[in-house]
Amino acid sequence: MMQTKATRKIATRFVLYFLTFYVITVTSLFALLIYGVTQSVPSSSFYTLDELLPEDIGSPFSSFPIEEDRIGDELQTVATGAHGTFTLLDDDLRVIDTMRRDGPATYTWETIATDPNGRFWTLANGQHLYFELDQPAERALAHYPERIEQTVIERYSPDGVRIATENESLEPLDLADLKPWSSLPNEREEWTASRVERDGSILVARAWNERYEPSNNSFQRFVQLFIIYHIFLFVLALLFSLWIGLRFGRPIFHFLKWQQRLSARDYSIDKPKRLYRNGTLRRRYQMFDEFDESLETLSHNLATLEKERAEIDTLREQWITGLSHDLKTPLSSIYGYAALLASYDFSKEDVRSYAETMEQKAKYMDTLLDDLTYTYQLKHGIATTNREPTDWDELFRQYVSHVEQRSRIRYEGETAVVSIDRIAFERVHDNLIHNALRYSPEHSFVDVTLRSTDSNVQFSVWNEGAPLTDEAIRQLFDRYYRGTNTTESIDGTGLGLAITASIVESHNGTITARNERGGIQLTITLPRLTT
Structure with a gap:
């Protein structure tokens, strides 16, 4: 019964530990997935522009409403994620509302048509929504020679040799890098814009793309997350195994040492403080309390039996010594009187006296042997009683x-x-x-x-x-x-x-x-x- 109860407690504790480890593992996996999804949102936001339809924009019941000729928060979020700005235009391309700080008051059809990175929608109410890529390099080039923060101005010869730069640490550009933007903004590591000066040189503006995140990084991110997750899982499993090993190994090792001491007839009870508090097992080790109680009881019983065995051995030696003396003394008397009677002639009275003494000693020996036999029969339950x-x-x-x-x-x-x-x-x-x-x-x-x-x-x-x-x-x-x-x-x-x-x-x-x-x-x- 005790073994069944102890086994059930240990099995239950192992199941709880496994469930705890499982919950931690699943929770960490979901957290990692959420992190990966949230980190990949900026790279996918630009695609939302291509999915926008005119009927999705403008009406109060649409996904991206425009209220009181104002660009709504939803559209502003889309534009920010796509690295650009929205501008609301009337039928004459005059600005009604815009996210740009330095934009023109009126646009031309030529400007919109020649913008390789722009998007243009005509809404149901006749208004137009125009998306412009927020290109810091183009702003720096438009305001040159005024200095724009976090941009670098460089000058190149017609054959592509860099003549001057504001940052010598940057590698020179290839003229091929100055072609119009044809890919998603997050695909380019830096923004570039250029124009040809009167002297034939090429003026180039460069700016670091803070949201640089090429689409081919998705697989790399997946691999990175996969490796990070398995490293985390390995460390967690290692620490969890070490924790369980210490939690179960310490008391088991303690009980094994206890049994070794018992086999060596050392019945002392050792209760180390790291396992016990106030003489009882600590809360974390109480699944082993039946083993502890049984070993403690066994130690007490064996110590008592050992003491009793030693006392019995001593008493047995004393008894054997006394019994030998008790039998030897009357035997000596009988032997002595028999030798006297065989060696000398005694009167009838002396012979009768010696014979009575020998008979008394013989009766004593007979009584002693009867008593020993009776005590044996009583002790082993074979004496007849009525x-x-x-x-x-x-x-x-x-x-x-x-x-x-x-x-x-x-x-x-x-x-x-x-x-x-x-x-x-x-x-x-x-x-x-x-x-x-x-x-x-x-x-x-x-x-x-x-x-x-x-x-x-x-x-x-x-x-x-x-x-x-x-x-x-x-x-x-x-x-x-x-x-x-x-x-x-x-x-x-x-x-x-x-x-x-x-x-x-x-x-x-x-x-x-x-x-x-x-x-x-x-x-x-x-x-x-x-x-």
Whole structure:
């Protein structure tokens, strides 16, 4: 489930990134196309003059209206785009309205007819619309010797050799360049005009064409835009890939290093600031939060297991050492007495005494092995139990009546029915009571209480004694925690509490220990049997 959720989040994030990249790419393509179209508008404006028809001009409802004998804004826009001016004339070619600043008041049919770059329309109302190419070189030549800005005056010999110029940096013109204009204005790199002087020299005016844009540049512009767009797309894709790589690569690399540390049994948790804030993944990396949580949980669990394994290894070594000692001590006694009996003649009383000692040591070894077998069966769930509804209060009172030191036991209880194996809990009672009597001062009391709640029953045994450390309490019920020493006056195998804990757990119960009122209190909790 976690893998499906994480995969869905990563896939969704990748789709969003792709859509973002797609939107940026399409938007940039449209912007580039719009730029190309807007830049190509001036070169195509001149063609609008050839598309103008008389019926398109003049009436209020036409595409290019003329109102109150005035050239409209639409026509002025067309003229500006075509590098020229419009002049509105009456039937006698007198100027009604014009865009020119220095034009004549009246035109002649000869002037209009000989203008190679002009356009002329006769409107429905009898008026005429005349277009003149705004040629700065011709204006400079007409006003010579008056100086016109951004123009250059040159003089050539009849055979085409430049005699004088106002700008030596300009290349001399070819006489072929001085022919009348036959192409679109945007096709020429510069404006030129010429006239023959009385002395036979040729006076030439030159001006840079600010709107120079030859039609064959369309393909070049397309190629340029194509190259620019793909360079932009390449850089964008490179940056976008780098950004995505860092966004996904950093956490993935972090998790891989984390796994490598785990494989090397390094369970430390490293949370670098560039990936985490206040102990949690930053917002941009939260798609990996399931991986982070699982690895953190795994690190904690492995660290705990490693610690427990080390403790178990230590306890096992202690247990093996203690068990070896517990078996070796009675075996040494049996071996020693057997050697004595074989080497010397003893009285019947001595022989009987040695035999009793050997029998006691043999019984101890047999009990120790039985306890070890029983703890194994309980731990692996193969011990047979016969549960039945039992009044725990009645069962314990019967047990106490057979205890030799029952005068030291103070009991307070109440009726509490539980489902238990009576024989197994006889052993539980025996282990807890005898343990409390052994490890408490002589003539002190052992307090036993039995209390029930709506769902549980608690059986507690308290005895006076030195407090235990937290580590000792935690390992108190571990079968590896303590071995026994048959040389001590206290008998038993030392596995009583481990067996008790296993019996309680097999009955779905718990057993705990704590320091209480200057002593130790053990508490068993079992589910209450409801009738």
